[in-house]
Amino acid sequence: MKHSISIFWRLKDNHYKIYVTKCGDCGRVAPLKRLKCPYCGSRNVEHIESRGFGELINYTVSYYRTEGSEQYLPRVVGLVKLDEGPVIIGEITDVDLNELSIGTRVEAVLRKYSSEDPNGLIYYGLKFIPVIKK
Numbered sequence: 069m070k071h072s073i074s075i076f077w078r079l080k081d082n083h084y085k086i087y088v089t090k091c092g093d094c095g096r097v098a099p100l101k102r103l104k105c106p107y108c109g110s111r112n113v114e115h116i117e118s119r120g121f122g123e124l125i126n127y128t129v130s131y132y133r134t135e136g137s138e139q140y141l142p143r144v145v146g147l148v149k150l151d152e153g154p155v156i157i158g159e160i161t162d163v164d165l166n167e168l169s170i171g172t173r174v175e176a177v178l179r180k181y182s183s184e185d186p187n188g189l190i191y192y193g194l195k196f197i198p199v200i201k202k
């Protein structure tokens with residue numbers, strides 16, 4: 069994580085919540101907060117906070133090692149189709165790789181991003197975990 073604490077604070081909505089943009093004209097839903105619809109260009113848009121649930125539609129497992137990253141390996145990065153419609157990229161965590169598969173239902177949770185900051189700061193953000201069936 070290379071953000072200063074002030075930049076991380078300014079971007080906190082992007083680290084702690086998932087937003088989608090719903091177009092009031094064409095009705096389509098796009099990821100992130102947008103000022104206008106990426107499909108039709110309309111500025112008649114509404115920002116909606118996602119519930120954070122979705123389906124894993126693909127993923128990859130990374131063993132790429134950087135200084136201080138050994139404790140987090142392997143990392144699983146997935147494409148998650150949110151219940152609201154858009155597909156976003158997210159890290160999948162707290163999962164047994166043998167039990168992970170395409171189609172797994174996942175939910176966003178708060179997890180540690182990094183604690184290697186030279187000032188001792190610990191950064192948190194959203195990752196996805198498999199939904200536990202009850």
Ligand SMILES: [Zn+2]
Binds near residue numbers: 108
């Ligand atoms: Zn539109």
